[in-house]
Amino acid sequence: MAKKGARDIALDVLNRVEEHKSYSNLELRGVLDRAQLSAADTGLVTELVYGTIQRKLTLDHVLSHFVGNKKLQTWVRNLLRLSLYQIRFLDRIPERAAVHEAVEMAKRRGHQGIASMVNGVLRNILRQPDVWERLPKGDRATQIAVEHSHPEWLVRQWLAVYGEATTIAICEANNRHPHSSIRVNSLKTSASELLDKLAAEETAARQSALSPQAILVEGGHAAGSRLFREGYFTIQDESSMLVAPALAAKPGMRVLDACAAPGGKTTHIAELMENRGHIVACDLHPHKRDLIAQTAKRLGISIIEPITSDALDLPDRGLGTFDRILLDAPCSGFGVIRRKPDLKWNKTPEDVRAIAQLQYELLKALAPMLAADGVLVYSTCTIEPKENQEIVQRFIKEHPEFVLDETLAHDLPEAARAHVDETGACVQILPHHFESDGFFIARLKRKR
Numbered sequence: 001m002a003k004k005g006a007r008d009i010a011l012d013v014l015n016r017v018e019e020h021k022s023y024s025n026l027e028l029r030g031v032l033d034r035a036q037l038s039a040a041d042t043g044l045v046t047e048l049v050y051g052t053i054q055r056k057l058t059l060d061h062v063l064s065h066f067v068g069n070k071k072l073q074t075w076v077r078n079l080l081r082l083s084l085y086q087i088r089f090l091d092r093i094p095e096r097a098a099v100h101e102a103v104e105m106a107k108r109r110g111h112q113g114i115a116s117m118v119n120g121v122l123r124n125i126l127r128q129p130d131v132w133e134r135l136p137k138g139d140r141a142t143q144i145a146v147e148h149s150h151p152e153w154l155v156r157q158w159l160a161v162y163g164e165a166t167t168i169a170i171c172e173a174n175n176r177h178p179h180s181s182i183r184v185n186s187l188k189t190s191a192s193e194l195l196d197k198l199a200a201e202e203t204a205a206r207q208s209a210l211s212p213q214a215i216l217v218e219g220g221h222a223a224g225s226r227l228f229r230e231g232y233f234t235i236q237d238e239s240s241m242l243v244a245p246a247l248a249a250k251p252g253m254r255v256l257d258a259c260a261a262p263g264g265k266t267t268h269i270a271e272l273m274e275n276r277g278h279i280v281a282c283d284l285h286p287h288k289r290d291l292i293a294q295t296a297k298r299l300g301i302s303i304i305e306p307i308t309s310d311a312l313d314l315p316d317r318g319l320g321t322f323d324r325i326l327l328d329a330p331c332s333g334f335g336v337i338r339r340k341p342d343l344k345w346n347k348t349p350e351d352v353r354a355i356a357q358l359q360y361e362l363l364k365a366l367a368p369m370l371a372a373d374g375v376l377v378y379s380t381c382t383i384e385p386k387e388n389q390e391i392v393q394r395f396i397k398e399h400p401e402f403v404l405d406e407t408l409a410h411d412l413p414e415a416a417r418a419h420v421d422e423t424g425a426c427v428q429i430l431p432h433h434f435e436s437d438g439f440f441i442a443r444l445k446r447k448r
């Protein structure tokens, strides 16, 4: 059988994601592992899958003018979306090539009738480029949702919280390519030394504007490199690198990281503690315990004790109190839509309500484990106030022994300080601020 090309493989992934309601990153990884493509084709398949999912609503809106209410088979709809994505959003693929390829794929997978329909629809769209500017009937929320391809309920929610300009900026940032960033292992090297080492290996890299510990790298192959294997760095988003400094843990302290896997922040905390003290790193899922242990070993860290437990049960495990507690809570993930485009289509307002309830329960359960004068950091990779500011405000109200720590800015890098809110204790990074993940961090203190 002839080897499948990049577009065929991308179409297979899109079909599987839709038919099995599965995650595109998992489907993609499985297919790419088996297909053994060149680096260029791997990049193209990834771009086609993520891009088509990311822009789905815009593509469907344009298609609706040409196919009306016609019921299309899943693969035919996905083929049209995939081809339109290339035509509209990828400069490097000539329009004719995209149409030709789509027609050939339709012939191979279906029959001449489907191929003619695909040909007709795509050529009609090419003849009417102004169709991309035709907004749907409805209010601004409907229009922004279609133009920037986000679910309408989410756009409505963001409009109410952030206003129109910021909502559009968030949506646009979500549709751009994420940077790849790495965190320098300060136990082993410095940012400038690592930049030299990367240059010697001809990896294009530059210092991040957000975090002094972050380096932006081109290409996304960092995990396969010798420097990674030897523990010089960790792959982590720049915004996520603000959390460990916010905890302000000092060498020798006892620290609890309650939702720790895969250990990105736990290992960062250990590096800032100069690998002195003790960190209990808890996660619900037994298989994730090994991930934390492996990462710690690779980085040369010995102070992390990974454990498996529901964080809600931790107070009953006789662990004593801690000087610092991090709750990097499970969340809707709406700050990382750039990396996981399926998220925005799969999550519902009910999911947000349910996860907010769990977040509050976790915070409440961990509170008694913090020593007097201790610091608790609550963080999420979402931009939903229901999972962020509202949780923290409710917690403070119901726990008079805690206060918001208004000195958070002291422990944040200069660039992030402008985004600390009026309480002085919370920071919300939005995806367009630094082209990094949307992240929320709050710092609370237990009174003496």
Ligand SMILES: C[S@@+](CC[C@H](N)C(=O)[O-])C[C@H]1O[C@@H](n2cnc3c(N)ncnc32)[C@H](O)[C@@H]1O
Binding pocket: 258, 259, 260, 261, 262, 263, 264, 265, 266, 282, 283, 284, 285, 288, 309, 310, 311, 312, 328, 329, 330, 331
């Ligand atoms: C946002 S992720 C943590 C990321 C991690 N802090 C890092 O920086 O690598 C949330 C984690 O919480 C875990 N989790 C979810 N519910 C939990 C619970 N009830 N108790 C403990 N861990 C939980 C998930 O398995 C997931 O690994």
